[in-house]
Amino acid sequence: MSGLRRRARVAGAVSAVALVALTTACAVGPSQRPPVAVVGGDGMAPPPPPTATTAPPALPRPGPMRPTIRLTDCTADTLAALGNPAQAGGVALRVQCGDIDVPTDPSRRGRGTSRVGVVVTSAADAPRDRPPLLVLGDSATAPSARHGATLATQVSAAVLAGYQVVGLDRRGAGSDLLDCSPEDARLGILDGDTTAPGAATDRVLASVLEDARSVVQDCYLTEPDALTAYSTASTAADVERLREDLGVEQLSAVGIGDGATALTLWASAHPTNVGRLVLDGPPDPAAAEPDVTEARAAGAEQSFDAFAASCAASGSCALGADPRATVTGLLQRLRTQPVAAADGRRLTAGVAVTALFATVGEPRSWPALTSALADADRGVPDAMLALLAPVLGREGRFDSALATACNDTNRRLTPPDVTGLVQRWGGAYPMFGAPLATQLLACAPWPAGAGLPDPGPVPGAPPILALGAAHDPRVGAESVRRAAGALATARLVTWQGTGTGSYPRTPCVAGVVDRMLVQGEMPQADTVCPP
Template sequence: MNGIGDRAEGHVPEGRDAQLAGGRRSARAVIAGLLLAVATLLAGCTVGPSQRPPVAVRGEHMPVPPASAPPPVAAPVPLPVPQPGFPTIEFRDCTGTLATAVPTPADRVLRVGCALLTVEADPAQPGLSRTRIGLMRVGLADAPADRPPLLVVGDSATRPSATGAAILAGQVPVELLQRYTLVGIDRRGAGIDDLDCGPAVARSAFVNIDPGGDGSLTALNALLEQARQVVQDCYLVHAGALSGYRTASTAWDIEQARAALGVTQMSAIGVGDGATALSTWARTHPAAAGRLVLDGPPNAALDEPDAAEARAAAAESAFDAFAAACAAEPTCPLGADPRAAVSAFVGRLRAQPITATDGRRLTAGMTVTALLTGLSEPAGWPDLAAALGQAQSGVPDALISRLVPLVTRGGEFDIALATDCNDVQRRMTPAEVGDLTRRWRTAYPLFGATMAQRLLACGPWPTASPAPVPDPGTQLPPVLVIGTAHDPRGPLENSRRVASETPGALFLSWQGGGTGAYPRTPCVVAAVGTVLVAGRLPLDGTLCPP
C-alpha cells in the first residue's frame, strides 16, 4: 500500500517540499485577494443604482440597507401679510341701499360704505379730463375700521364690480370677512361712470344678429353701418376719452385705489378680464402686490379673430354643461335633449319671431344673445331653462326681459363693446367676416355665426398701440390662477396659459361652468381660503370636481 500515495506524502525531496508549501501559501493569498475584491464589488452594488445589467440574487437573508435621507424640501415662499387699511377717501354709509337687493345669510351682519375715486379719463392721455369711479366697501358690521381691504375686480361683461363685492360678501365663508373687508371697484363705464352713448337702433342690431346668417355682404355691410353709428355717437359724447375704456386703464385704476385705501401692499381677487387687469397691475407694481387670485383670466395675447373663435368654442362648451345640468333634472323644461330643442327653436324663430303680450318680439338673435349672457352665471341656469321653455310654448316675456340690461340706458352693451374694441388691435372687413361666418356656423353650430358677425362691431373703432407689460421678475409674490372648464368667456386653456406665463403662479382647474369659479364649490373655496386667509400655497395643478 505504499504506491504513489506513499511517495507523495513521505518521499518528496526537502527542496521540493518547501517549494510546494510556498506555492500553496501564494495560491491561498491570491484566492483570498480575489474573494475580498468580489466582496467589495458586491458591497458596492448595494450603494446605489448601476448601469450594469441586473443580477438575480437570493437576498432573503441579506441585511436591509439603511434608508437614504429624503431630499431637502424647499421652504414655501411666504405670502405677504395683509396690511391694515387707512383710507384717504371718505366712505359714506350706504347699507340701506343694498339691504333688499343683496341677500345676506343669518350668520353675518354686513355694513356697506360707498365712495367715489377721481381718476384720469384716459391714463394714456394725462390732463385730458378726469372722471369718477365707484368704490363699495363691504364687511362685518363689527369689523374694525382698519381691517385689511381685499379688492374685488369684476368682468366687464357681467355686473359692476362694486355691486359684485356686496354679493360676494354674502357668499364667502365668514372666516374671509373676519380677515378682510371687501372693496369692489367699478369698471370704467359701469356704475357711477355710466357709459351710455350707443344708439338704441344699433344696440338692437347687434343683439338681433341672425345666428343662421350665410355671411352675405349686404347684411354684413348693414351691420357695419350700425357699428359706425355707435362710434360716431360715442365720440360726440366722449371725444378722445373714449379710448380710456380698456382693461389697461382698469389696471391703472387699481393702483389709484390701493393708494386711496392706504396700504402699501394690497390683496385682491379678479374675475374674467378683471383678472387680466389685476395681473397687469401686479406685473407693473410687483412690490405693491399682496395675496392675489386670478379667477378665469382670458389670454390677453390673443387678437381677432382668434379671440372670438376661442369665445365661440367656450360658449359651445358652456352650453353643453348647461344642457347636461338641465337634462339631469326630471322636470327639465327643454326635455331630454336640450341642445336639439334649443337649436330647433332658434331655427323656428328665424322664420317666425314670437310676439310678447306687450308687443315686443323675440327673434332668433335675441335668443342666442340671452343664452350668451345667461351662461355666465350657473346659479341662474334653472331660470334660463324655464324662460326658454316658456318661449317655446309661445310666451317669450321672461326671455325678452333678460335682455333689458343690454339695451337700456345704463346697461352693459356700451361698456362691453368699448372694452372689447379697445383691448384688441385687428379690425375685420365684411368680406373676412363673411368667410368666418360660413366656417364657424358649421364648427360652432349655436354661437359661431353670431360670434363671427359681432367682429364688425369693432370695425370702425380706432386702434391704439398696446402698452407693454413689464416682467416683474422675482418681485411678484406667488399668485393663484383658476381656470373653469365651461366658461363662456374663454376656454380653460387660456387661463392655464396665463398661469404658465406668470412668474411663480400656481394653477387650479375647476370642472364646472360659468364665469368665475369662486365661491361656487367647496374645493375652490378651500384653495382660495388657503391663499387669502391662511397665507399658504395650495398644491399646483389641483383639479376641482364640478
Template sequence: MRVGVFWRSVVLGVVGVLVLAGCALGPSQRPPVAVRGAAAAAPATSAAAAPADPNALPAPEPQNPLIEYSDCTADTLETVGAAGFPVPAGRVLSASCGQLEVDSDPLRPAARTTRIGVLRVSAADAPRNRPALVVVGDSAAGGSARLAARLATLVSDPVLATYQLVGLDRRGSGADLLDCAPPESRTALTDTPPAADAVMLDGVLEDARAVVQDCYLLLDSDIGTYRTAATAADLETLRTQLRVTRLNVLGLGDGATAAAEWAAAHPRSVGRLVLDSPVDLASAEPDRTEARTAAVEATFDAFAAACLARGNCPLGPDPRGAVTAVVGGLGQRPLASADGDRLTAGGALAAVRAGLPEPARWPALAAGLAAAGAGDPSGLITFLASVLGPGGTFDGALATACNDSAQRLAPPQVAQLAQRWGTRYPLFGAAAAHGLLSCGPWPTAPSDPPIVALPPETPPVLVLGTAADPRAPLTGAQRVAQLLGRSAFVSWQGAGQGAYPRNACVIALVEQTVIGGTLPRDGTVCPA
C-alpha cells in the first residue's frame, strides 16, 4: 500500500460518542454515583498530604506550571472538529500548547534531552491554577495532546469544572514524531499477504532490517528509548513541572500501562488514577500478540453485529464472509486508486485494524470495505493514511512495540504461528503472526521491571477493561489490576478502544473516582 503525500493524516478517535446505559452489577450492591454538585468546589491546597483513610483518594491540587504555553485554540479545535469531535453547543474551550523537556534515556539522566508535546485544554473561563487531569494515550493512536482535546469535547461539565485536561504526548508522536523508516519498507511490511510463504517471510525480515538500519542512523543509541517505561518517567517529570505533589492521570491502552508503572515507582506522587484498558506487558510474545489477535476478532464481530443492527448493512447479511471475500480478492489482484495508490490484502486488513478502535467510524469502515469489494479502494486507503501517511503512527508504534518486548522470532517460528493462528483467528491471525517479524532485527532495549504490586502508600486506582478492545484484551486489563493489587476493576461489555467516556455507567464510575474521590466496587460490570 503506498500513500501519497497529499493524503491528510486522519486522526484516529480513541474516545467515542456517549451511549446511554445503566450500571449492571453482580450480586453486590449498586455502586454510588459521583455527586455532580460538588464538582465546582475549589480543591483544597493541602490535598498533597496522604489521606488518613488508606482507601480515600487525595483531593486534586491546584497547579502552578513551569511549562511555557502559547495559545493554540483555533488550530486544536479545528483539528478535532475535522476528526468528528466538534465542541458541544454552549461549551467554550481554550487550548494552549507547550513542550516538556525530558531525559532522552531515563536510564541515563542528563546525558541528552528531548522535547515532547503538552497540550492544556480547559473551559475558557478556567483559572490558570485549576487542577490538572493528565491524559496519556496509546502509542498506536497518535499524540496524547490531541486525545486530551477530543476528551474535552466529550467529558461532562463537572469534569471541566474540576480539571484542566493536560495531554502528554507519547515519544514518537506529536512534537516528537518519529519518522525514520523508509516509506517503501513501511509499505512492504503492511502489504505482507496473509498467505505469505517462506520466501516472502524472508523478504519481510529484510524490510524490517531496512527499517532498523535507517532508524538507527537517525537515532543511534536513542533507538531504545521509545518505550512504555520512558513514558512512565516522563509522567514524573511532568509532575515536577506542574509543581504539584500528586498527579491525577487518565491513561489509555499502553499509556495506561505507563501510568501503572509510574505509580508503582512513585507511589507518593499518585493522586487520582484511572487506567483505561491497560496493555498487559508482563505477558511475553507471542502470547501477547495472540491475545490481542483474539480481541481484534471479537471486535470485528461487534463491528459486524453493529452493521447489521443499523439496517441496510453495505456488507450484506454476512459481513465476515464479505470481508473475507474482499481480502481474498485483493490477494489475487490489488486495486489501484485514481491517484495511483495501491491497496493489497495486507493493506486492507491493516485498514480494518485502524478503523476498529473507534466505533464512531464503523459506518465509514463498512462503506469502505463494500466499495473495495466493488473495485474502489479509496475508502480503505483513507483509513491507512493515519498509519502510513504524513504524520502517521507507524514508526512510533513499531518502535514502542519492539522496545516493550525482549522476544524476537525467526521466520520458521512465525510461519508455524501463522498456520496455527490462521485457523484459530481466520481473518487476522496469519497477518498478526507475520507482524511479529517486524521486531525481528530490532535491538533489544534495556530490560524494564514488569508491573508490580503497588506499594501500600499508593492511593488505590481504578482499572477499566472493555470486552472487545482491539488493542487491549479484557483478560490483560484484569491481569494488570490483579498485579497492581490496590485497585478496583470495572469491565464494560462494549467494543472499541477504551471504555471512557463511551458509556453512561462508565462515565458515572470514572467521575465517582476523579471528582467524588472514591472508587467503585471491585468487579462492577457495565453493560454495553
C-alpha cells in the first residue's frame, strides 16, 4: 500500500505432496446422509448417471486469458523461495510475477491507488492464453500471491493442462508488506498470559490493551488513509479488478479460509462473471466475535489432539507417550522461566502457543513441530522461534492479519468481556482458550467500521463447490457447513482429516475438485472423504 516499504516476501520451505487425481465415489442411496467416498482396489466407483432431478446446472467453460498485466519471469526466485518443490504431476513449471493497480480504499474513492502482487504459475510449455485459475489464500495463514505457486506444485497434471494458476496478494502481504506496529507491542499482545502463576487477570488485560493501542497508533501514522481498507471486502474488489486485467469474462477460482469469503463477496456482486468456484474452508458469514474465536480455540485443540495421536502412534515420538502432557509441562515452565536463544530472543509461553497455533493445522509441518517442541523441552528454543518467523519475522504477516481481522468485524470486546471468556475458555480449551481470549483485546482500540457484509445466497451464480475439514484450527467444520448451506447452489465436500485447506490433500478431495475444475462436473450430492 502507499507509504509502505515494498519488500519481497520469502516464504518458508514448502514440501510438495504427491497427489494423484482419482475418480471419486459418490454413492447416493436413500439415506439423507452425505455419501462417503471409499477407495477400493481398483480405484473409486463411478457416480450414478445424472438425472433431470439430480444433475446440477452446467458450469461455464473457462475462457482464454488475455492479460494486460506486465508479467516478468520469476521462476527461479519463486521456486527457490518455496524450497524448490517437485511438481506432484511431474510437470516443469514457469512462474511469472507482476502487479495490478487497485483503489487504495474501494469504499471511499478518490484516495489514490495501490498495487497488489500477482504470481502466475503454469506448465513451462503452456500457451500464454491458457485460462486462469485464481488461488486466494487466507489472510492469517497464506496471504501471499506465492501461495498460488505453492498450490501449483501440488495439483494434478490435468489441472495444469487446463489452467494457469494465478496467485493474488492479500492486502498488506507479499510484495507490499504492511509493517507498521512496534515489535515490543506485538510481543506484548502475544505474551499477555492470564494463566501464569500469580498473574492478575485485570493487570494482564490492561497491559495487552495498552500494547494494542500502540499498534493502532503507529499503524495509523504509517497508513492514515488506507488502514481501514485492509479487509476481506477490499480483497473482493481486488478480485474483480484482477478479472478485468486478466481479460476473461468469467473467472474460475479457489479460495481458502477468508479468501473463500472474499470470493463469495465477489460472486455476490458479479454473479455473471463467476466461472468454476471452489470455496475451501469458508467461514460462516453470520458468525460474530467471540463465537468465531471460540470455534478456532476448539478447532486448535482438536488439531493438537490429532497431532499428538499421530506422534504417539509413530512408536518413536520425541515427545514421549503422552505428547499433550509433555507440551503442557513445557508451557507451565515457560510461564515462570522463559528460555533465551543465543541472539537474545526469548521463548515465552505466549510465543510458544502462537507458534503451536500457527503450525498445528498443517500436518506437513508436524515433524518439524515435534522436533522443535522436543528441543524446547530440552532448553533449546531456536527451532520454536523459527516456526514463528512467518508471523513475527522480518516479513511476517502479523500486521496485515490483525488489520484484516479487526476491519472484518465491528464488535469490540472490553476487558470485562474478555475476563469472563478467559475463565470459561481456559477450562474448555486448556491449551489455546485463554491465550486466544486475551488476544481478542487486540481489536479493542481499532476503529469500528461496517464489518464484513453478508454475501447472501449468491443467486445467479453457477454451482459452487465448498470444502471443509473435520479439524481445522482456522475454520470449524460446523462453520463451513453453515457457510455452504447459506449458498443457493453449493455442494459440500467434508474431509475427515486435519488441516487448513482440504485441496488437494487426498485423492478423494482432489478427485472431486479436479472433476469440477477440469471436466465441469459437480457432485450430485454432498460428499464425505476419508482422512
